[in-house]
Amino acid sequence: MKYSSQKVAMPYFIAALALFFGQIVFGLIAGLQYLDGTFLFPDLPFNVTRMSHTNLLIVWLLMAFMGAAYYIVPEEAQTELYSPKLALVTFWVFLAAAALTLAGYLFVPYSQLAAMTGDAILPTMGRGYLEQPLPTKIGIVLVALSLLFNVTMTLIKGRKTSLNLILIGSLWGLALLFLPAFYFPDDTVKASYGWWWIVHGWVEGDWELILGALLGFILIKMTGVDREIVEKWLYIIIAMTLMTGIIGIGHHYYYIGAPAYWIWLGSIFSALEPIPFLLLVAFAFKMLLQRRREHPNKAAMLWALATPIVAFLGAGLWGFMITLAPVQYYTHGTNFTAAHGHLAFFGAYAMVSLSIISYAMPLLRGREANSPSAQRWEMTGFWIMVFSMIVITLALTGAGIVTAFLQRSGDNPLGFMQVQDKERVFFWIREFAGLGFFSGLLVYLGSFFISGEYDYASEAKQALSA
Amino acid sequence: MQQVFTKSMARNIFLGGAAFFLIIYLVLTYDSWQQIPKRDHADQMTPAVIAGKYLVDTHDCIGCHTINGEGSYYAPELGNVYKRRGGAFIEAWIRAQPTGVAGRRQMPQFNFTQSQLDDIVAYLKWLSNIDTNNWPPNIQG
Amino acid sequence: MKTASSAQPLPGDFAIWVFIFAELLVFGVLFSAYALSRMSNAGLFDASQATLNRSYGLVNTLTLVTSSYFVARATRAIRHGRSAACGRWLGGALALGALFLAVKLLEFHDDFSRGITLSTNLFYMFYLSLTFFHFMHVVLGMVILGFVAYRTYAGAYDANRYTGVETGASYWHMVDLVWIILFALIYVLH
Incomplete structure (x- = not known):
């Protein structure tokens, strides 16, 4: 850590991890409700569990991205953050808004929440991931504006590296792409078409730019590779992201009422969407091979190298499997999509967030790297979480395939619940893998409480005696 | 000097490519907007x-x-x-x-x-x- | 300063070849998709194809081939250090590019006044999206050529430094090549 104002990243990272914990708890409840439909009903209907699970995901990722921005932007710009105080106030506002919103979900019936918060004036509620009441949505915009103001002012007074430009540019994109959340036309097809501007625009567009910037920063710092090379790679990767992903949005338009030409255009361009992820893998390993130093933070390196791989599997491979229109005809709206969603969100965005946290947290706590035993805990947590998430993905994929065969095809297609009953084994596997993930998360979080820092002398001695 | 793939070249491809596809998307969206009310x-x-x-x-x-x-x-x-x-x-x-x-x-x-x-x-x-x-x-x- | 010697297998900047390759890949996929869907809808495709006015396509093919020739002459001129001639050839190519766009717009206007849209049928979907996608490439090619022409007039190129001209020329030839395939595939072959 080179500038004291980078310290404001710390509350963001801690809150991100706390919210991550909450997300997993709601995930476990949701998984159990798949198996026992009366579990916690009517106090916690499934839709509330689910919106808590997904909204916590979004909020903790945004927390992590913001923390990352407050950490990276000053270091790249080689100057103190424009206003650390504003960043701190923004943090508390954001956390309070998130907590209030969650409380609203849990304790107020959704329709009543809508009535209380002025949804009738400007309807925005009742769409996946965008369930937040109007005041929360406005709050998100204000928080984003505060972040943008702060980092942009920092950039203006400091060094303008390409990496910083990409990071700050994509944060602007993130905020701009949220604005269609306020556009919710009565025409369901148009509403759905526009909903993807946000959802696809974020996860298959803008966030990939953020992912690239965070990964690029970590790799520059940890491998000591020349930034020119890293930044050139980044531009190529994000160029491929947008050149495939913008028209690739068409793979969401096949069966929602949009014109038929999206079937062809969406299939062709979205089939190319794995390319940037493949490039990301190549990039990370090329940088590793060209490294000029051995960084003591092995755990962060593990996260950073695994992120593009799992992202490629989840976003690239699993996305590709269901992206072509003839396949999606059967998998659309099944748990196959949920499988892809889980591995993609985890592999790309959760893991890159945990990468930057793993890299920056020791520095924020005043040491270059954690003690070897803390790192071992962290890496054990890593493996348990990654393995569990892959099992969750496979289980949901199995469930999706069963639906595709029994409910979507054949001469005597079965009804929805009949098919769900036949998928119980997959839902059980998913729930147990979820518990596995939870235990991995506990191990991971536990690593933060193992004190001590990386000691070069004793490590060298150990290496010699070994 | 025969330059190989420079950073500014990569940046131009990024900016140009993004703008290019954004324009195409906007044109297609304009068309979709005409079609959707008929389809639904x-x-x-x-x-x-x-x-x-x-x-x-x-x-x-x-x-x-x-x-x-x-x-x-x-x-x-x-x-x-x-x-x-x-x-x-x-x-x-x-x-x-x-x-x-x-x-x-x-x-x-x-x-x-x-x-x-x-x-x-x-x-x-x-x-x-x-x-x-x-x-x-x-x-x- | 080193010239692009014979040891260099590709003229122009390497980046443009990566880009050209990616472009050809996308067009290749689009053309394959066209061919694939034509197989199961041959009657529809032939009937719709017959409604296209081939003279537009033919004029535009000749326009682009000629402009490609102009661009080749521009490259040759700059290799001999004649930058004024190079600029004139590039200007000619740009004028032909503009002519292409004008003719194509006229044809689009005809199509739309016949009530054709992307949703009319599968053939028109491919016809409109492929030609529009290519149209955008001509625009982009003209931006690149315009930039190169501007730099030529500004004296940035001479007999020893002409990578920029070659880079622009390579891209323009690609745009021309794609059109020739497109013309043959969509306007002629049935």
Whole structure:
């Protein structure tokens, strides 16, 4: 850590991890409700569990991205953050808004929440991931504006590296792409078409730019590779992201009422969407091979190298499997999509967030790297979480395939619940893998409480005696 | 000097490529905007349909169900439920919730009035007539 | 300063070749998709194809081939250090590019006044999206050529430094090549 104002990243990272914990708890409840439909009903209907699970995901990722921005932007710009105080106030506002919103979900019936918060004036509620009441949505915009103001002012007074430009540019994109959340036309097809501007625009567009910037920063710092090379790679990767992903949005338009030409255009361009992820893998390993130093933070390196791989599997491979229109005809709206969603969100965005946290947290706590035993805990947590998430993905994929065969095809297609009953084994596997993930998360979080820092002398001695 | 792939070249490809595809997307979206009202019979969006849609949104139906494949996978597809079950069944079903059957997935009781139920059915009927390129593959959704 | 010697297998900047390759890949996929869907809808495709006015396509093919020749002459001129001639050839190519766009717009206007849209049928979907996608490439090619022409007039290129001209020329030839395939595939072959 080179500038004291980078310290404001710390509350963001801690809150991100706390919210991550909450997300997993709601995930476990949701998984159990798949198996026992009366579990916690009517106090916690499934839709509330689910919106808590997904909204916590979004909020903790945004927390992590913001923390990352407050950490990276000053270091790249080689100057103190424009206003650390504003960043701190923004943090508390954001956390309070998130907590209030969650409380609203849990304790107020959704329709009543809508009535209380002025949804009738400007309807925005009742769409996946965008369930937040109007005041929360406005709050998100204000928080984003505060972040943008702060980092942009920092950039203006400091060094303008390409990496910083990409990071700050994509944060602007993130905020701009949220604005269609306020556009919710009565025409369901148009509403759905526009909903993807946000959802696809974020996860298959803008966030990939953020992912690239965070990964690029970590790799520059940890491998000591020349930034020119890293930044050139980044531009190529994000160029491929947008050149495939913008028209690739068409793979969401096949069966929602949009014109038929999206079937062809969406299939062709979205089939190319794995390319940037493949490039990301190549990039990370090329940088590793060209490294000029051995960084003591092995755990962060593990996260950073695994992120593009799992992202490629989840976003690239699993996305590709269901992206072509003839396949999606059967998998659309099944748990196959949920499988892809889980591995993609985890592999790309959760893991890159945990990468930057793993890299920056020791520095924020005043040491270059954690003690070897803390790192071992962290890496054990890593493996348990990654393995569990892959099992969750496979289980949901199995469930999706069963639906595709029994409910979507054949001469005597079965009804929805009949098919769900036949998928119980997959839902059980998913729930147990979820518990596995939870235990991995506990191990991971536990690593933060193992004190001590990386000691070069004793490590060298150990290496010699070994 | 024969330069090989420089950073500024990569940046130009990024900016140019993004702008290029954004323009194409905007043109296609303009066209889609002309087509969608025909495909979903926007002229049949009566006040009842719009009111029904608002009820469906503010009760977060897509938190469990899907509409044309979008939403959650906890409960059946609503895009074609009108064709699958018919209006009378849908009303009776919503009124009868929750079933309370042990272990079965439960839907809350929303205490809709008769006119609200009529609106919801009107919306679901409108939904079932959207041209979705023949999706879902069969009536089971 | 080193010239692009014979040891260099590709003229122009390497980046443009990566880009050209990616472009050809996308067009290749689009053309394959066209061919694939034509197989199962041959009757529809032939009937719709017959409604196209081939003279537009033919004029535009000749326009682009000629402009490609102009661009080749521009490259040759700069290799001999004649930058004024190079600029004139590039200007000619740009004028022909503009002519192409004008003719194509005229044809689009005809199509739209016949009530054709992307949703009319599968053939027109491919016809409109492929020609529009290519149209955008001509625009982009003209931006690149315009930039190169501007730099030529500004004296940035001479007999020893002409990578920029070659880079622009390579891209323009690609745009021309794609059109020739497109013309043959969509306007002629049935």
